Amino acid sequence: xxxxxxxxxxxxQSKPWRSLALILIAIVALTGGMFAxxxxxxxxxxxxxxxxxxxxxxxxxxxxxxxxxxxxxxxxVDIMERRVNGLGVSEAEVQTQGDRNIIVNIPKGTNxxxxxxxxxxxxxxxxxxxxxxxxxxxxxxxxxSPSASSSAPSGDKDKATGSQSPAASxxxxxxxxxxxxxxxxxxxxTDALKADATPSPSGSTxxxxxxxxxxxxxxxxxxxxxxxxxxxxxxVRATTGEGAKPTDSTVGCxxxxxxxxxYLLGPAAVDGTEVDNAQAVYDTQSGAGWKVQMxxxxxxxxxxxxxTGRLAQNQSPQNQFGIVLDGEVVxxxxxxxxxxxxxAEISGSFTQEEAQGLAxxxxxxxxxxxxxxxxxxxxxxxxxxxQLQAGLIAGAIGLALVVIYLLVYYRGLSFIAILSLLVSAxxxxxxxxxxxxxxxxxxxxxxxxxxxxxxxxxADSFIVYFERVRDEIRExxxxxxxxxxxxxxARRTILVSDFVSFLAAAVLFIVxxxxxxxxAFTLGLTTLLDVVVVFLFTKPLLTIMAxxxxxxxxxxxSGLDPKRLGARPPLRRTRRPAAPVEPKEA
Amino acid sequence: MSKLGNLGARLHRGEVGYDFVGNxxxxxxxxxxxxxxxxxxxxxxxxxxxxxxxxxxxxxTPKTSVSVSQAEEYxxxxxxxxxxxQQLGNGSLRIQIAGIDTxxxxxxNEALAEDLKVDAEKINAELVGPSWGEQIANxxxxxLGIFLVLVVIYLAIAFEWRMAVAAFVALIHDxxxxxxxxxxxxxxxxxxxxxxxxxxxxxxxxxxxxxFDSLKEQTKDITKQTRWTYSDIANRSINSTLVRSINTTVVxxxxxxxxxxxxGGVLGAGMLNDISLSLFVGLAAGxxxxxxxxxxxxxxxxxxxxxLKALKKRVLAKRAQSADQGETVAVDGPDEPLxxxxxxxxxxxxxxxxxxxxxxxxxxxxxxxRR
Numbered sequence: 001x002x003x004x005x006x007x008x009x010x011x012x013q014s015k016p017w018r019s020l021a022l023i024l025i026a027i028v029a030l031t032g033g034m035f036a037x038x039x040x041x042x043x044x045x046x047x048x049x050x051x052x053x054x055x056x057x058x059x060x061x062x063x064x065x066x067x068x069x070x071x072x073x074x075x076x077v078d079i080m081e082r083r084v085n086g087l088g089v090s091e092a093e094v095q096t097q098g099d100r101n102i103i104v105n106i107p108k109g110t111n112x113x114x115x116x117x118x119x120x121x122x123x124x125x126x127x128x129x130x131x132x133x134x135x136x137x138x139x140x141x142x143x144x145s146p147s148a149s150s151s152a153p154s155g156d157k158d159k160a161t162g163s164q165s166p167a168a169s170x171x172x173x174x175x176x177x178x179x180x181x182x183x184x185x186x187x188x189x190t191d192a193l194k195a196d197a198t199p200s201p202s203g204s205t206x207x208x209x210x211x212x213x214x215x216x217x218x219x220x221x222x223x224x225x226x227x228x229x230x231x232x233x234x235x236v237r238a239t240t241g242e243g244a245k246p247t248d249s250t251v252g253c254x255x256x257x258x259x260x261x262x263y264l265l266g267p268a269a270v271d272g273t274e275v276d277n278a279q280a281v282y283d284t285q286s287g288a289g290w291k292v293q294m295x296x297x298x299x300x301x302x303x304x305x306x307x308t309g310r311l312a313q314n315q316s317p318q319n320q321f322g323i324v325l326d327g328e329v330v331x332x333x334x335x336x337x338x339x340x341x342x343x344a345e346i347s348g349s350f351t352q353e354e355a356q357g358l359a360x361x362x363x364x365x366x367x368x369x370x371x372x373x374x375x376x377x378x379x380x381x382x383x384x385x386x387q388l389q390a391g392l393i394a395g396a397i398g399l400a401l402v403v404i405y406l407l408v409y410y411r412g413l414s415f416i417a418i419l420s421l422l423v424s425a426x427x428x429x430x431x432x433x434x435x436x437x438x439x440x441x442x443x444x445x446x447x448x449x450x451x452x453x454x455x456x457x458x459a460d461s462f463i464v465y466f467e468r469v470r471d472e473i474r475e476x477x478x479x480x481x482x483x484x485x486x487x488x489x490a491r492r493t494i495l496v497s498d499f500v501s502f503l504a505a506a507v508l509f510i511v512x513x514x515x516x517x518x519x520a521f522t523l524g525l526t527t528l529l530d531v532v533v534v535f536l537f538t539k540p541l542l543t544i545m546a547x548x549x550x551x552x553x554x555x556x557x558s559g560l561d562p563k564r565l566g567a568r569p570p571l572r573r574t575r576r577p578a579a580p581v582e583p584k585e586a
Numbered sequence: 587m588s589k590l591g592n593l594g595a596r597l598h599r600g601e602v603g604y605d606f607v608g609n610x611x612x613x614x615x616x617x618x619x620x621x622x623x624x625x626x627x628x629x630x631x632x633x634x635x636x637x638x639x640x641x642x643x644x645x646x647t648p649k650t651s652v653s654v655s656q657a658e659e660y661x662x663x664x665x666x667x668x669x670x671x672q673q674l675g676n677g678s679l680r681i682q683i684a685g686i687d688t689x690x691x692x693x694x695n696e697a698l699a700e701d702l703k704v705d706a707e708k709i710n711a712e713l714v715g716p717s718w719g720e721q722i723a724n725x726x727x728x729x730l731g732i733f734l735v736l737v738v739i740y741l742a743i744a745f746e747w748r749m750a751v752a753a754f755v756a757l758i759h760d761x762x763x764x765x766x767x768x769x770x771x772x773x774x775x776x777x778x779x780x781x782x783x784x785x786x787x788x789x790x791x792x793x794x795x796x797x798f799d800s801l802k803e804q805t806k807d808i809t810k811q812t813r814w815t816y817s818d819i820a821n822r823s824i825n826s827t828l829v830r831s832i833n834t835t836v837v838x839x840x841x842x843x844x845x846x847x848x849x850g851g852v853l854g855a856g857m858l859n860d861i862s863l864s865l866f867v868g869l870a871a872g873x874x875x876x877x878x879x880x881x882x883x884x885x886x887x888x889x890x891x892x893x894l895k896a897l898k899k900r901v902l903a904k905r906a907q908s909a910d911q912g913e914t915v916a917v918d919g920p921d922e923p924l925x926x927x928x929x930x931x932x933x934x935x936x937x938x939x940x941x942x943x944x945x946x947x948x949x950x951x952x953x954x955x956r957r
Contacts, residue, residue, distance in 0.1 A: 074715070096715030098714075378675035379673065380654065380673040382670045398843070402837050445778070449778070449782075449858060453841060456841050460834040464796060489803070493796055504787045504788040527788075
């Protein structure tokens with residue numbers, strides 16, 4: 001049983017330079033990447049650098065004033081926190097102020113425009129059957145709209161949708177494939193709901209649905225509203241879906257290929273809250289780009305199967321289905337058979353950001369209240385630079401103390417420890433800088449403290465190993481075998497302990513939100529780096545150093561002086577390499 | 587320093603050693619006392635929760651020339667609580683003060699108006715909810731719970747359930763001490779404190795795992811010998827990892843002490859204090875608990891096992907016998923059970939008893955008194 005271990009450790013011993021080269025290349029590459037990306041300092045959290053403060057006010061709804069209560073406000077805070085912290089490391093702060101306001105503080109350097117859209121968007125999502133639809137503001141209804149045709153300049157359209165939810169999909173890039181059927185858009189696939197826009201050329205008069213027709217228009221008022229609706233006007237669109245109850249029929253606007261369509265929509269068949277989970281995925285198969293995949297809850301899946309089954313029997317356009325997000329028809333695929341299985345997807349030429357934003361909102365839920373942006377202002381740091389400075393000075397002093405202690409106690413050996421600490425610090429700094437732009441990681445004061453504390457935790461791994469080596473020397477071994485024999489046991493101890501630390505970090509990261517999550521991320525990162533540095537740097541370096549005379553001869557200043565360590569004089573030197581050394585490696 | 591090195595060598599050989607396990611009743615007693623004090627402190631005084639947990643009031647002032655740090659001073663003076671002051675884009679100040687209600691807020695409003703030389707009417711005062719609200723603090727507790735369950739399962743697999751239980755008890759003990767000190771001294775509990783407390787989780791276990799690792803290794807073939815009881819070997823594990831534990835604790839405490847005394851004390855940084863204080867207390871408690879609580883507890887639990895009970899009986903019988911015969915073993919028997927033949931002691935767990943080579947080596951030396 002000793003044989004394989006021995007083989008492994010000796011192979012590691014023979015190639016220490018390889019590990020060192022590997023980690024040095026990694027450092028150089030990461031540092032190069034850091035300078036190339038231009039983010040040479042970690043992004044600071046709001047407590048250190050300040051940022052943007054948004055005040056959102058809850059908008060009272062008619063006949064439902066009591067909805068603005070502490071419970072709903074807290075739910076809204078919770079959802080907003082999850083949305084704005086998306087990946088959980090951007091350290092945004094959300095809190096209630098007064099009875100009906102919510103303050104969202106976003107650290108400097110975050111895409112605050114996107115964050116504003118994310119937090120405030122109500123994201124009320126409904127799947128409503130389409131009763132009637134036709135292009136709006138185009139040649140179907142002669143209104144003085146400038147952007148009625150499919151040749152509407154995309155820039156114009158972008159402007160129109162830019163301030164709305166990220167889900168306002170930009171479908172202009174979808175190629176127009178004239179469709180033989182007279183549907184405006186939509187194409188159902190068997191097990192997943194697709195909404196790629198494949199409309200007939202909008203110039204044609206083909207959309208056959210008329211406001212009256214076979215639509216179950218029991219509400220003449222709604223019919224009138226539908227007839228009068230002009231979706232080409234932004235001001236009209238902004239208010240179209242407002243106040244619509246899920247159980248009522250309503251009207252809505254949706255944009256397909258740069259053309260606005262108006263819809264007459266039935267009562268909601270499936271509610272957005274019945275979406276269990278949603279994620280943005282890149283469709284590599286059909287090349288349709290980014291789309292959002294949804295899993296329904298059990299109840300949602302059943303309702304979804306029902307509605308698709310019912311719609312499949314209808315004639316166009318009533319076999320369509322409006323996916324209505326905050327009053328706007330995001331897409332309206334048509335259905336030709338019942339879709340069971342509880343999942344569906346929305347596609348519609350999303351950009352990556354839009355798809356992720358929509359998925360984010362769908363999975364974290366709809367806000368229980370509607371909010372209006374009351375004010376947006378910049379704020380200075382809550383703690384200020386002097387705190388950071390104090391922390392850094394204290395950290396430097398702490399580091400110096402550790403270095404002095406290591407120097408005094410481990411002497412020559414401490415240089416390996418100090419070099420390892422420096423490598424660890426460099427890797428931490430570079431990764432934190434790179435993770436700022438990559439996943440929105442923001443360094444706040446707790447994280448700075450965590451990083452300082454990590455000095456001690458990282459040094460622990462070296463101490464475990466060094467003490468093992470010294471134990472081996474005390475047993476009368478010379479340095480080189482001592483270094484190799486100490487490693488397997490030290491390695492196990494280090495891995496077990498680091499695993500426990502990492503487990504703590506992972507659980508906290510998954511379960512919690514906000515600052516705790518950011519801290520857990522820092523903890524996990526430093527733990528992983530600890531393992532990397534010990535395996536790829538400390539161990540190989542010690543192996544190499546063990547070959548040097550200074551250490552191997554046990555120089556009094558090497559920290560490995562057998563006499564000073566109280567090693568017993570080697571007994572039966574001739575027999576030592578034989579059997580007795582083996583069983584200890586078990 | 588070299589003295590510590592020598593101590594390390596002597597500890598390693600078992601020449602010196604403190605009987606941690608033998609005196610466990612004392613340590614259990616001390617820990618129970620601390621725990622009771624902590625619980626009483628918590629019940630009587632409670633925790634002083636910061637604005638992030640309990641909410642407070644936020645005052646929005648009109649544009650003012652008073653600096654942020656000046657305003658912070660005024661606010662803390664007027665309220666007696668911690669204040670967070672931020673300057674808004676338009677030059678006005680946002681002052682958040684923890685733990686005050688509407689009644690107090692009027693008074694503070696007036697005090698602030700006077701200090702900042704602005705019209706009291708123009709200061710907008712509103713209560714803020716806890717941004718960390720109960721919901722989010724609950725999530726941290728929930729995370730703590732899940733972590734504890736997982737780590738107990740992991741330790742039970744990696745080691746055994748007794749060790750997992752002992753580590754769990756030690757961890758709870760650390761948290762209790764830390765929380766108790768917070769309650770008794772009345773330090774404010776902020777997110778920083780919670781984060782420090784959560785850091786202790788992983789760290790306290792780190793120390794414990796190092797000792798358990800050594801313990802597991804040394805007790806592997808314990809039933810194949812009759813020289814030592816489980817407690818003896820447990821004690822030996824603590825002693826042989828003592829230098830390591832001291833070093834790791836000192837090295838971990840140094841940066842924290844730097845934060846606490848230099849960062850917090852001299853430079854006067856609030857949040858740094860919060861984090862480093864809970865870390866300092868927690869780390870010290872963690873080192874204490876891994877040595878004085880976790881390992882003796884494992885020994886206690888282990889010796890309830892029939893086979894180890896039998897072993898203890900055999901060992902004690904043998905010692906009694908040796909004592910009758912007046913052998914040296916008896917002299918350092920119960921107190922320094924490991925003093926003799928230390929060379930054998932180290933590999934005791936890896937089966938030296940049936941390793942002829944090792945035995946030969948042991949015999950070749952006149953009872954370890956070669957020097």
